Amino acid sequence: MGIKTIVEDNIDILVVGAGLGGTGAAYEARYWGRNKKIIIAEKANINRSGAVAQGLYAINCYMGTRFGENNPEDHVRYARMDLMGMVREDLLFDMARHVDSAVHKFEEWGLPLMKDPKREDIGAYMREGRWQIMIHGESYKPIVAEAATKQVDKVYNRIMVTHLLMDDAQENRVAGAVGFNVRTGNYHVFKSKTTIVGAGGASNIFKPRSVGEGMGRVWYAPWSSGSAYGLLIEAGAKMTQMENRIVLARFKDGYGPVGAYFLHLKTYTQNGYGEEYESKWFPALSKMVGKEYLDTEGQHLSHKPIPTCLRNHAFISEVNAGRGPIHMVTMEAFQDPHLEEVGWENFLGMTVGQAVLWAATDVDPKYENPELTTSEPYVMGSHATGCGAWCSGPEDISPDEYFWGYNRMTTVDGLFGAGDTVGGTPHAFSSGSFTEGRLAAKAACKYIDDGKGEGIKVSDKQISDRKTQIFKFLENYTVGRNEIVAGTVSPSYILPMSGLQRLQKLMDEYCGGVTVSYVTNDKLLNIGLKKLAILEEDLEHIGAEDLHQLMRGWELRHRHRTSECVTQHTLFRKETRWPGYYYRGDAMKLDDKNWHVLTVSHRDCVTGEYTLEKAPCYHLVGEEDEK
Numbered sequence: 001m002g003i004k005t006i007v008e009d010n011i012d013i014l015v016v017g018a019g020l021g022g023t024g025a026a027y028e029a030r031y032w033g034r035n036k037k038i039i040i041a042e043k044a045n046i047n048r049s050g051a052v053a054q055g056l057y058a059i060n061c062y063m064g065t066r067f068g069e070n071n072p073e074d075h076v077r078y079a080r081m082d083l084m085g086m087v088r089e090d091l092l093f094d095m096a097r098h099v100d101s102a103v104h105k106f107e108e109w110g111l112p113l114m115k116d117p118k119r120e121d122i123g124a125y126m127r128e129g130r131w132q133i134m135i136h137g138e139s140y141k142p143i144v145a146e147a148a149t150k151q152v153d154k155v156y157n158r159i160m161v162t163h164l165l166m167d168d169a170q171e172n173r174v175a176g177a178v179g180f181n182v183r184t185g186n187y188h189v190f191k192s193k194t195t196i197v198g199a200g201g202a203s204n205i206f207k208p209r210s211v212g213e214g215m216g217r218v219w220y221a222p223w224s225s226g227s228a229y230g231l232l233i234e235a236g237a238k239m240t241q242m243e244n245r246i247v248l249a250r251f252k253d254g255y256g257p258v259g260a261y262f263l264h265l266k267t268y269t270q271n272g273y274g275e276e277y278e279s280k281w282f283p284a285l286s287k288m289v290g291k292e293y294l295d296t297e298g299q300h301l302s303h304k305p306i307p308t309c310l311r312n313h314a315f316i317s318e319v320n321a322g323r324g325p326i327h328m329v330t331m332e333a334f335q336d337p338h339l340e341e342v343g344w345e346n347f348l349g350m351t352v353g354q355a356v357l358w359a360a361t362d363v364d365p366k367y368e369n370p371e372l373t374t375s376e377p378y379v380m381g382s383h384a385t386g387c388g389a390w391c392s393g394p395e396d397i398s399p400d401e402y403f404w405g406y407n408r409m410t411t412v413d414g415l416f417g418a419g420d421t422v423g424g425t426p427h428a429f430s431s432g433s434f435t436e437g438r439l440a441a442k443a444a445c446k447y448i449d450d451g452k453g454e455g456i457k458v459s460d461k462q463i464s465d466r467k468t469q470i471f472k473f474l475e476n477y478t479v480g481r482n483e484i485v486a487g488t489v490s491p492s493y494i495l496p497m498s499g500l501q502r503l504q505k506l507m508d509e510y511c512g513g514v515t516v517s518y519v520t521n522d523k524l525l526n527i528g529l530k531k532l533a534i535l536e537e538d539l540e541h542i543g544a545e546d547l548h549q550l551m552r553g554w555e556l557r558h559r560h561r562t563s564e565c566v567t568q569h570t571l572f573r574k575e576t577r578w579p580g581y582y583y584r585g586d587a588m589k590l591d592d593k594n595w596h597v598l599t600v601s602h603r604d605c606v607t608g609e610y611t612l613e614k615a616p617c618y619h620l621v622g623e624e625d626e627k
Contacts, residue, residue, distance in 0.1 A: 003471060004186045008154075011192035012036035012453070013444050014176055015152075015437075016161050017043070017227070019050020020141075020430045021382070021419025022198030023148035024102065024437025025444075029196075030151035032445035038152040041159040041179065041190060043199075043551075044223065046145045050200065051221045051382075052430050056137040057260060057350050058128050059113075060429035063100050067124045072096035075131070076621040079427040082307045084293055084577055085596060086241065087386055088424030089620040090393035090402050094439060095425060095432050102435045103133070111143050112136040129263040131427070138349050144434065158183050161227065162470050162554045164195060164235040164415070169457040172236065173413040176458065178466045182551045187467050193453025194414045194444040197231055198437055200224030201380025201387065201420035202562045204500065206245075207508035207515070208376045210253060217353050219248055219255040220378045223555075228381070228388065228421040230558030233565055236605045237410040238390040240423035240598055240615070242562075243569035245377035246385040247312055247518060247581050251328070252371040256354030258328065260346045265333040269315075269372065271323040281314040282306075288579060289590045308384055312580030315374055320517060326372045330365035340366055376514050377582065379566055381420045382433045385581075387566075388423030390600050390615075391416075394439075399618050406447050408440035411602075414453055416440040424598065473553045477543035493543025496552035499535070503560055506531050511567050512582040521586040525571040532564050565610075569599055572612040 013029045015022045018040050029038045042049055063070045075096040080087050107113050114126040114134040125133040149155055161179035168175075176192040203220040210217045233239060249258055261267045271277045286294040294310060315326055334340040343365060347355040357363075363370050381388030389410045393402045408416045418440045419433035428436060447453060480492030507513060510528030512520035520528075539557060544550040575591040576584045597614040604611070 003467070005189065005467070006186050007189045007191070008039060009191040010037060011039050011176065011190055012194065012448055013038045013441065014190050014192035014195045015040045016177055016195060016197045016231070017050070017199035018046040018145065018148070018155070019198055019200060019419060019433065020052055020144065021421065021433040021437040022050070022196070023144050024434035025196040025198055025418050025441040026148040026152050026437070028438035029441035029445060032442050033448070036445065036448065039190060039192070040148070040152055040155045041161050041177065041188070042155065042157050043160050043182070045157045046149060046155050047142045050141065051224065052141045053221065054352075055350050056135065056140050056430060057346050058132045058134055058137075059103055059106075059431050060132045061099055061427060061432040062103050062125070062131065062133045063096060064124070065100055067119070067122060070130065073621045075427070077623070078131070080619070080621075081305070082384065083244070083386060083426050084289070084307060084309070084590065085592070086244065086577065086598060086617060087426060088393065088402065088598070089618065090398040091391065091422065091425045093397060093621065094394045094407070095428055095435050098439065099431050099435045102438065103431050105147070106144065106431070109143050109147050111140060128260060132259070132263065134264075136349070140430070156188065159188050160551045160554055161199070161231065163466050164231050165191065165458050165462065166235065167456050168459045168462065169455050170413070173456070174235065174415040175456045178463065178470070180470055180547075180550070182547050185547050187470070189463055191456070191458055193448050193456060194416065196416040196418060196437065196440050196444055197228060197421045198418045198433075199227035199231065199421065201228055201378065201382070202226030202559055203378055205379060205503065205507055205559045205563045205566070206376040206511070206513040207504035209373065209514055210255075214253070217253070217255060219250055219375050220380060224380070224420070225555035226379065226558045226562030227555075228417070228419070229379070229565060230561040232389050232410060232412075232415070232417070232421065233561050233603050234605070235412055235415065236603065237412045237415060238600050238602045239565055240388065240390040240600050241386045241569070242379065242565045242601065243573050243599065244385045244387055244578065245379050245566065245581055246383060247377050248375045249312060249315055249372055250375050251354055252325070252373040254351065254354030254357040255375065256347050256351045258372065261328060261330065261343065265330070265339050265343055267333050268329050270327050270329055270369070271318050272325050272327070273323060275323070277318040277323065278311065278314040281317050282310075285310060285313055285579065288576070288588060290592065292592070293590075309578040309580035312374060315372075316517060316580060327369040328372050329369050331367065331369055334366035374514070376508070377512065377518070379562060381423055381425060382428045384426050386424045386426040388421050388425070389417045391422050397620065401616060402618070407443040408436065409443060409447070414447060416444050470554070471550070473542045473544035473550050476541055477545050480543050490543065493541050494538055495543060496549055496556050499539055499542060499556050500559070502535060503556070503563060506535065507563050511563070511570060518581065519583045519585045520570065521584060522571060525567055528567050529564070529571070532560065532567065536560060565601060565603070568601055568610045568612060572601070573599055
């Protein structure tokens with residue numbers, strides 16, 4: 001096919017990915033960069049892209065400071081507790097002190113936020129939990145996308161960004177990105193002084209519980225292919241906390257979220273025999289994690305909420321003990337017609353597949369308590385875990401080890417992150433990701449104004465080499481299809497789906513997936529690394545029948561690089577820091593003496609070798625005022 005090369009140069013700020021992080025960056029960049037050229041490159045379409053694409057029924061990160069509800073310090077303490085101490089408190093505080101203004105922007109742009117009828121006099125929002133406010137969110141993403149689109153010079157939709165460009169004039173400086181249009185096949189080159197990556201985290205790197213035709217019905221967005229990490233690791237950026245994957249309790253097979261049911265409908269769980277089960281596992285668990293996180297009576301210290309992973313541990317342990325399945329008790333709440341309506345609407349407006357599944361399998365939660373399950377692991381930095389790039393924090397609060405000039409800039413000059421991209425900032429969710437994008441854009445503008453983006457050069461050879469590399473998968477298929485054996489088998493190429501299934505099986509069995517009850521050890525992890533290396537050799541021979549499969553091939557490459565980093569980190573942290581997310585069978589206890597630290601990795605772009613190190617975990621917010 002004839003491939004047209006389209007070059008967009010003289011860009012000041014390139015935004016890769018237009019989810020909530022990317023739209024936040026695009027919107028804010030115009031405020032601080034009135035005369036700057038701002039471009040967005042998005043794999044799908046900005047109006048329905050990112051994890052918020054289908055809609056949400058709650059904004060999960062809102063302080064409510066002006067209503068006297070919470071302050072940023074409260075949020076740091078909460079996230080720190082839930083992640084068993086391992087967070088970047090400077091980044092969390094920075095996000096939390098600005099997030100309310102982002103939510104108020106959403107409302108100003110037309111997003112309907114539900115008001116609390118009991119506090120109408122002050123205009124307070126309806127709470128689902130301490131940090132969540134209820135919204136009518138079917139059009140959440142289009143509303144935010146419109147605001148961002150109005151502020152930029154151009155939005156390039158349907159561009160799969162495969163690689164970041166590096167500056168040929170200065171070592172370790174970004175110079176833009178390259179990719180291709182998944183509809184036309186055009187090769188796109190973006191030359192930019194700064195790049196803000198707001199791409200997605202990684203779903204589908206572990207074998208999902210829903211396989212075959214159900215494979216698209218996973219919890220996190222199935223199109224989130226680890227590009228937030230694959231792009232950065234390839235460019236030589238340092239990564240942090242990549243071992244901190246998340247496992248979620250969800251309604252079985254449809255992956256419908258349980259939070260609204262727990263918090264708004266006041267439901268609770270039972271084992272298969274109608275018994276309360278969580279408390280029986282907590283005394284033994286406290287010996288594993290220590291009294292700082294769970295006391296010997298099974299109550300979290302100072303009556304704080306129990307960390308999510310520890311609730312997972314009780315769930316997993318009860319099922320493994322043969323007393324499953326775990327049920328969500330909905331029959332009581334659904335006797336109230338209003339709560340029944342809320343329960344159904346929660347899925348119809350956000351996870352319609354769960355409602356359809358219940359209807360198709362004759363499950364009416366008014367008369368039958370539906371099953372829950374724990375999901376396969378996901379790797380992401382904006383939900384309740386903290387995977388991502390090692391980024392600089394804000395100048396006014398970050399310790400020296402956490403600050404190198406520009407807020408949210410990675411260890412590659414001119415390369416910034418937002419949302420899933422940034423490590424150490426759990427519980428940001430959609431509003432926090434948007435806020436992080438705003439912070440990154442402000443810093444990127446300052447980087448340019450300080451003259452740090454001048455003199456960038458990108459050689460024709462780098463651009464040409466990337467073009468050859470990107471479209472090689474099409475050539476592999478064109479040549480190899482003439483060697484088909486037994487109707488479908490090729491000795492010359494591997495199809496993206498076959499490669500993905502091989503990756504998922506590998507990660508599941510060796511890095512702690514569902515079929516091994518999330519347990520791994522050093523022996524398994526080392527075997528996994530060996531198999532990942534062999535798989536990488538084979539992925540040079542991906543065969544793409546068309547542009548859609550070419551996209552799938554590069555998504556697989558990003559997932560593979562992310563998986564490699566996850567495995568390296570999991571091997572490095574010799575403890576079980578998050579029981580219920582994963583277990584190191586050879587180091588089952590939480591070890592604060594040796595591992596109350598953040599983990600940081602760097603992959604050598606030439607040799608592919610990883611270097612891992614510990615970084616101090618500073619606690620900048622005190623405990624004394626904790627609620």
